[in-house]
Amino acid sequence: MGDNTFAKLVNASTRNLEITDGSNIAVIGGGPAGSFFSYFAIDFARIIDLNINIDIIEPKYFDKAGPTGCNHCGGIISETLVQNLSAEGIVLPSRVIRRGIESYTIHLETGSAVIETPLNEQRIASVFRGLGPKGEENSNFESFDGYLLSLCKEKGINLINARVKELERHEDGIVVKCTGVPDKKYDLVVGSVGLNPGALSLFKNINPSYIIPKTTKTHICEFYMADTDIDKYFGNSMHVFLLNLPNIKFGALIPKSNYVTMVLLGDQIDSKVVDSFLGSKEVKGCFPKNVELKTLMHCHCFPAINIEGAKSAYDDRIILIGDSATSKLYKNGIGAAYITSKAAARTAIFQGISKNDFQNHYQKICKKLETDNNIGKFIFGVTSFIQKSELLKKGLHATILDEQNKINDKRRLSSILWDTFTGSAPYSSILQRGLDPRVGASFIWNTIKQTFT
Amino acid sequence: MFRRNNTLGHLYKDGEIIIKQGTPGNCLYVIQKGTVEVIKENDGGEIKVAELNEKDFFGEMALFEKDLRSCTVKAKGNATVLTLDKRSLYKTIQNDPSLAFRLLEKMSNRLRETDQKLAY
């Protein structure tokens, strides 16, 4: 290699790519990841007296009901995220919270048990990402994604209602092209396009080493019910099902204002799997007697969910965040979007926007999430194993009931299950607590007792 | 009693005490809705030190010191308050120190306000 070429390469990799006064940032996608990035980036810039411009480009209308404003999700805002946002000064207003969740009810073939929230507080929110399902006319409420965007607008961030069609790399920036909007060159382009394949391929075109996340198909549907019926049959409890049904790792019914959202996670969920879930007596038992569930269904879809994070989700002047980079396995995807977005904003504002900066400061956060997801895969392997055994499920059920009856005792297994199903703690912490011999001993003891009853 | 709710946290009724001066504490509180009064109790009676509203936090001293609560905080009208556990907050701050920026900024504002009050 000639001296000249070497010098050029060194120059390119150490070149100062930074956000400076007047820098322009494009955030493509105005879901939670895009909003969190913009909100924190503008705040961090203010702290160090930088004046920057951020455009969020988002084609959806979150003030409209149905698919035009929907970002396909169960709509659970986890306990940790609620707490972190509160500490950041982001308090979810009543018009966004469709219901405060204060317990979860676990349903097994062997029976049900209610696990109360720690501290006897409503610490989890159920929300709609858009205004609500097709036909929703309850104008007293607001969308979660819309609310986050409104916070960004209050901070002077510009919202462009358009879909990005092309990205073009130039020596001094990246040109973003949308239909109906003039092309514009940006110093940094942030990819927060979720798992939209077309949008992800735009990033792959300008960053060929980017490998998009691996996904699987899930299911969401919305059941319309009178709010008084929801109070009566579901209360403020998220209902979780651990049933021995093929392909389903986890099923949940989430009460909202006048809808109940059903979420099915597992391997390649299709209509047959959905029918088997709806046909189970445990699921039917949650709804009013003799009601034909399909008549309550207002809309349904089979969206993709991350099961493995992306590779090389960054390059000079490019960073991918939220679902487009990595998420939390089966849980708290919005919480993961908060973590990756904030890490990206910290890196961009305080460190720089070169590939090296993102590699040194952002990558480790994604890696941590991925490592935790591997532990999560193991935990879900264990729950799948329990799901298939009637005896173990009886033992699990008896242990939870036992713990719930002892008021002052530490509810070890209940808190592990609480965190597993609500996404309130990292999988590593769940595993650590699961390895406590007292948890195993109580579970084994209750299981043995079941063999004699 | 069943309560359908669109606000997170615990509901305190008018005048209900949320934290009591002189008791140990290990939580921070964030007001989700409503107003609370911060009261200093002396031998001679009570002095209202501040009134806090939605998004404000209190009880932050317990994050940094092992001392007893320095003031009493009560709900003024109905107020819903979310508890932030000290241990999980510190765990998060360890992974993301910038979470402490707002807490520090607010605490510095409070110091400034106290300084100004003392100057008058």
Ligand SMILES: Cc1cc2nc3c(=O)[nH]c(=O)nc-3n(C[C@H](O)[C@H](O)[C@H](O)COP(=O)(O)OP(=O)(O)OC[C@H]3O[C@@H](n4cnc5c(N)ncnc54)[C@H](O)[C@@H]3O)c2cc1C
């Ligand atoms: C079945 C299911 C249930 C889930 N339940 C929960 C839950 O209860 N709680 C939870 O925390 N997480 C849940 N998740 C995960 C959660 O939905 C995601 O992790 C979260 O939405 C990620 O946010 P994001 O901003 O990265 O992506 P998204 O929310 O997907 O946002 C991406 C945005 O990019 C926009 N966009 C796409 N292409 C373009 C383009 N070309 N130009 C401009 N904009 C574009 C889209 O319109 C969209 O608004 C669930 C996921 C699934 C599949």
